[in-house]
Amino acid sequence: MNFTIEIEQEEDGRFLAEVIDFPGVLAYGQTKEEAVARVQALALRVLADKLEYEEVTHSS
Template structure:
């Protein structure tokens, strides 16, 4: 499973990172690196929740992140 990550700096200086394949999975951070780390952690938590609830999650044997 490859997840696409988009990130941008807001006008107030914070960074926002988002996983496009997982609606609503986005995180802010004071730096680009921290926003990326937070959104990756959140994405993995969402996928874990989906698996625990028996939802279909395609090909979770390997999960990778790619910047868009």
């Protein structure tokens, strides 16, 4: 699965990465790479939760 990630640098120098496909999934990092790694990990956790929830609701 591919995620669309937008990255921007804040005024304080930190980087903010956001996964466009999942509203509210964003993470900060001191570098672009750190922000991307954090937001990718968060997106995967959100996706795993979503898949688990769908599995539970469809098996009931």
